[in-house]
Amino acid sequence: MMKYFILFGPPGAGKGTQATAMVEAYNLRHISTGALLRQEISAGSELGLKAKALIDAGALVPDEIVEGMIESEFRTVKGVDGFLLDGFPRTIEQAKALDRMLAANGEEVTSVVSIMIPDSMIRERIHHRATIEGRADDAKDETISNRIATYHNQTEPLVEYYSKAGKYNEIDGTGTIDDVRKAIFDLMDRF
Ligand code: AP5
Ligand code: MG
Numbered sequence: 392m393m394k395y396f397i398l399f400g401p402p403g404a405g406k407g408t409q410a411t412a413m414v415e416a417y418n419l420r421h422i423s424t425g426a427l428l429r430q431e432i433s434a435g436s437e438l439g440l441k442a443k444a445l446i447d448a449g450a451l452v453p454d455e456i457v458e459g460m461i462e463s464e465f466r467t468v469k470g471v472d473g474f475l476l477d478g479f480p481r482t483i484e485q486a487k488a489l490d491r492m493l494a495a496n497g498e499e500v501t502s503v504v505s506i507m508i509p510d511s512m513i514r515e516r517i518h519h520r521a522t523i524e525g526r527a528d529d530a531k532d533e534t535i536s537n538r539i540a541t542y543h544n545q546t547e548p549l550v551e552y553y554s555k556a557g558k559y560n561e562i563d564g565t566g567t568i569d570d571v572r573k574a575i576f577d578l579m580d581r582f
Pocket of ligand 1: 400401402403404405406407408409424425426428445446449450451452453454457477478479480481485516517519520528538564565566567568569571
């Protein structure tokens with residue numbers, strides 16, 4: 392059975408930071424919908440152009456776009472034991488679409504690994520990253536505030552969705568990068 396881990400958490404929680412070690416240790420393919428969208432923007436594609444305005448505003452891109460990206464990765468990537476979904480799903484609709492995609496092949500979400508930090512730390516982490524990576528959506532306080540609001544309004548309801556399904560596991564994301572990684576590995580070892 393393929394494994395489908397969801398790496399969940401607010402902006403700046405440390406999803407991208409932890410993903411590299413996770414995919415190496417468990418032979419998973421890392422799929423970050425944010426990174427895929429940023430690639431489309433750099434490539435100057437039509438999709439990228441459409442996505443850029445929304446991302447720079449701190450809003451979500453339409454569900455169908457990211458669902459299509461995920462489906463195409465599932466279809467084409469071979470030779471792994473599973474997938475690590477970073478930043479997807481982000482709405483209840485996306486979660487239901489994922490459930491349908493997997494159920495079509497008799498599969499299901501393995502587990503949700505949620506890295507949790509308070510809003511104040513989100514700002515700190517993103518301000519820090521802005522000095523290193525130069526992501527357009529990290530540059531303005533207004534964008535960061537909108538991303539935080541988008542998270543609370545549209546993404547946080549997934550906590551209840553996956554708790555009800557018995558798949559939600561929360562990790563304290565406020566410790567050091569090493570502390571968080573150890574907690575994640577302890578959790579993933581159970582699956
Ligand atoms: P996305 O790229 O997914 O951004 P995000 O969710 O806002 O998350 P980040 O990448 O900002 O944070 P992260 O958790 O990866 O943190 P990181 O590890 O870098 O999405 C971008 C946009 O694309 C969205 O706003 C939306 O518009 C669109 N989009 C993407 N997916 C979508 C979807 N499914 N549906 C619709 N739209 C979608 O860490 C942050 C910083 O903190 C780094 O500098 C890091 O070094 C540092 N750090 C990490 N861990 C620690 C630690 N433990 N201690 C100290 N510092 C730490
Ligand atoms: Mg990230």
